[in-house]
Amino acid sequence: MTLNTVKVQNWDRTITTIPTYALVASPFMNWRGMEESGGRRIMRSINVDMRSVKFCTPEMLAKYKKIHHLKDYIEQRQTEIENYNKELGVDESVTVNGRRMTNLGVFRKYLENYCIRHPRLNTDMTFLIRHLQPSEKGIPIQVYVFSKEKAWAVYEEIQADIFDHILAIIPEFGLRVFQEPSGDDLQTAISGLGDLLQNK
Structure with a gap:
């Protein structure tokens, strides 16, 4: 009996040993296309609280x-x-x-123009700032762009910078980011209810 395996070097220089049947039985990802292309994909969403969407005054x-x-x-x-x-x-x-x-439409256009002018994004590749299907967690605004930099650490830095900016700027448009109620939120609500009952 012979046991055939394939050795694959991972991005972090570790070696993975894979039985040959796994190469046809399971999907696998080849990163060479990304390395040879003009950029690395950023595809991330931020959920906006739908109750904060309104017409512009x-x-x-x-x-x-x-x-x-x-x-x-x-x-x-x-x-x-x-x-x-x-x-x-x-x-x-x-x-x-x-x-x-609407404030959401204006914010989406702002984000599009911000990303178009971003010096570290490749606007010659697929470039989308779009809505996804609304859910009980709000309406996702997806940033689907490509960074010029492909090195993992630099790519992550670019992605983080973009979303730091989004989180900081979104209140300027009268919008709120959706997040699940936390302990602090419940504490504030209970405290506010207690004050209301006391005043009565």
Whole structure:
């Protein structure tokens, strides 16, 4: 009886011994395509609390116009929407009539422009900032881009920098990141309820 195996060197220089039948019985990943391409894929989402999504007020739009990555977009969209609503004779005193910008849509455009201008991303490869299917955990906004750097540590640094920025900037758009209630959240709620009952 003979036992045939294949030895594979992993990315961290360790050696894995694999029985030959496993190569046809199970899927495996070959990283050479990534190494020979123009970048390494970043595919990560952030869940936005759907209760924080709303139509933009004139005050919000005036604030967004001051943001470098948004100024041209806001002006162009405002003109486009105003012309559309005017042509159809839309009664804009009712919120649901006509077309309007939302804080989520503006944030998505901000993120797109931010990533386009990011010096360490390869915009010649697949480039998407998109919504995924909403769930009980909110609406995922997915960043699907490629970094120019393929070395693992540098790639992770670029990815972390992008998502640090997203987490810090998202409150500026009146949006909240969804996260499961923690012990602190419950403590605050109970404390607030106690104060309310005391005042009564």
